[in-house]
Amino acid sequence: MDQIRLYDSHCHLSPDVTINEYDELKKSLGNQEWPINLMMTNHIDRELIFKLMDEETIRNNKNVLLNVGIHPWFTHLYTNEKRNINEPEIEFKKRHYFSILEKHSKNASDEIDKLIEQLPIPENLDDIIEIMEDKLKSNNNVNIGEIGIDKVARIPNSGYLGNSSSISGLSNYRIKMSHQLKIFKRQLNLIISVNRKKLSTSMHCVGAQGTMYECLKKFDGLIKEKQPDKVVNMAMHSYSGSIDNAKMLMKLSNVKVWFGISEFVNLKFEKDSKRWLLLKELLHIIRDCALVETDFGVDRMKNEHKGNILQIYTKLEELEVNDLNTSLYENWCKFRQV
Ligand SMILES: [Zn+2]
Numbered sequence: 001m002d003q004i005r006l007y008d009s010h011c012h013l014s015p016d017v018t019i020n021e022y023d024e025l026k027k028s029l030g031n032q033e034w035p036i037n038l039m040m041t042n043h044i045d046r047e048l049i050f051k052l053m054d055e056e057t058i059r060n061n062k063n064v065l066l067n068v069g070i071h072p073w074f075t076h077l078y079t080n081e082k083r084n085i086n087e088p089e090i091e092f093k094k095r096h097y098f099s100i101l102e103k104h105s106k107n108a109s110d111e112i113d114k115l116i117e118q119l120p121i122p123e124n125l126d127d128i129i130e131i132m133e134d135k136l137k138s139n140n141n142v143n144i145g146e147i148g149i150d151k152v153a154r155i156p157n158s159g160y161l162g163n164s165s166s167i168s169g170l171s172n173y174r175i176k177m178s179h180q181l182k183i184f185k186r187q188l189n190l191i192i193s194v195n196r197k198k199l200s201t202s203m204h205c206v207g208a209q210g211t212m213y214e215c216l217k218k219f220d221g222l223i224k225e226k227q228p229d230k231v232v233n234m235a236m237h238s239y240s241g242s243i244d245n246a247k248m249l250m251k252l253s254n255v256k257v258w259f260g261i262s263e264f265v266n267l268k269f270e271k272d273s274k275r276w277l278l279l280k281e282l283l284h285i286i287r288d289c290a291l292v293e294t295d296f297g298v299d300r301m302k303n304e305h306k307g308n309i310l311q312i313y314t315k316l317e318e319l320e321v322n323d324l325n326t327s328l329y330e331n332w333c334k335f336r337q338v
Contacts, residue, residue, distance in 0.1 A: 014297025015162035030057035118159035145202025238265035
């Protein structure tokens with residue numbers, strides 16, 4: 001166990017993080033002793049992430065990798081549409097949400113007006129993309145994540161995860177896949193427009209492995225055509241797809257796919273259960289492109305962060321995949337191109 005080199009290829013700030021925690025966060029990240037890849041998720045944590053990007057102590061600490069991105073669960077809060085002349089703000093807001101939300105269950109009662117009340121006026125997508133592009137161009141240590149698509153996620157009654165509203169539970173609405181894809185592809189294209197030699201991406205994909213594969217296959221072709229010398233590292237975080245899907249993703253040429261393994265999604269199955277055996281089989285195949293991740297908030301884990309990573313290694317050891325634990329750190333170095 002003592003030869004383990006720690007890293008966390010995918011972590012967050014927790015959904016209820018506030019600016020009040022900024023100073024403590026800045027201090028702990030400035031002192032971070034092993035590599036972490038910290039995602040941006042939404043309009044709440046981006047204020048902190050953007051601020052952290054400008055801090056000298058963080059910029060000088062190569063162990064802290066920061067990302068820009070809109071997580072698929074928050075894509076409903078953005079639009080390409082403009083307000084029509086004389087269109088009241090409230091009508092613009094309704095027009096937007098009516099066009100991009102869809103019912104989860106057709107039979108459940110329709111309470112879209114109540115949900116829209118909780119939701120903010122959508123933000124302009126171009127504006128945030130422009131800021132993200134600027135951050136990526138001005139700091140080589142900034143990457144893209146968490147972006148992606150999610151076919152299963154329902155919008156909470158509060159409008160979005162982390163909203164301080166007291167309303168709980170899930171609504172009967174999802175974000176249409178067409179809207180999620182629009183925002184996802186726009187962020188993928190940043191890889192081409194930024195055109196940096198070293199750039200990685202962290203991806204979320206739930207219940208939409210086929211759509212994701214089609215998307216990445218096209219994107220792979222696009223990079224091959226426009227920037228043929230470039231290989232883009234993309235981590236499918238907490239990979240939940242099939243073995244066959246993993247094999248297909250591994251065959252792409254200018255997109256190099258990595259597979260994140262978290263305790264929460266991938267390692268919760270009982271020893272020798274069907275899912276456990278499937279994971280063992282998958283790990284044999286992806287051994288040289290698997291990464292360790294917590295997917296948790298660093299502001300909540302604090303001193304438990306290290307223990308959480310070690311716990312993943314312990315569980316992976318039980319799977320008895322040859323040389324897996326040695327590969328995991330080498331994989332990280334290759335993913336980070338260091
Ligand atoms: Zn995540």
